Amino acid sequence: MKPFQIFTATQEHLPYAPAVVDAINDASKVKGTGLALRTVEYIESKIREGKAVIALYHDQVAGFCYIECWEHQRYVATSGLIVRPEFRGNGLAEAIKKEAFHLARRKFPTAKMFGLTTSLAVMKINSRLGFVPVTFTELTTDPEFWKGCESCQYFDVLERSGNKNCLCTGMIFDPAPKQKQWKRKKSSSLSLEDSTRPMQ
């Protein structure tokens, strides 16, 4: 892999926001790519809030991703994953997404994490992180989130389905099932102990 530097973005990365927006705009023009467009101000706000991951190659932006909270931090979306074309195929998207995943887990450990994607690469990356595909009914119902899709070239499809279906696949990482599994294991070991207890 090329010598990329991957960071949780900070104030010093604010000047890169216009290049991030250009990269998202260029990628959204490719047919079949469902990408929400963002303004420079929006990208800057994510950087200021400590909710963005940036990859640099020397002094150029190579890739970017940000996180957004919904329904009072019940859900966290990882969005806007982008790798500039000249840097693709190096495992960079996976490295950025991992960084964003750990950032979201640190900041919002009980939140369900989700994303929408048309990209096979992103589906692969998400699956490796423990995300599973779900219908849109499992995602946030916050209208502000779905409003964010308005700038996507396929928004009319989403609108016609009442936010139930679109070209994107929804994927979710739910931290809760592991806890349930643990409880189930704990209770089954208890019952095992019970059954091995000598009868009185």
Ligand SMILES: CC(C)(COP(=O)(O)OP(=O)(O)OC[C@H]1O[C@@H](n2cnc3c(N)ncnc32)[C@H](O)[C@@H]1OP(=O)(O)O)[C@@H](O)C(=O)NCCC(=O)NCCS
């Ligand atoms: C999707 C995107 C982020 C992938 O970036 P990348 O740095 O090339 O991806 P990686 O090198 O980390 O690849 C991760 C995995 O996906 C696979 N992959 C990458 N591009 C792929 C493609 N076009 N089709 C199928 N698989 C692909 C890789 O082979 C790798 O899998 P492997 O480890 O099993 O070999 C990049 O192509 C992009 O910016 N596209 C436009 C914007 C976009 O669609 N963003 C996603 C929005 S949800």
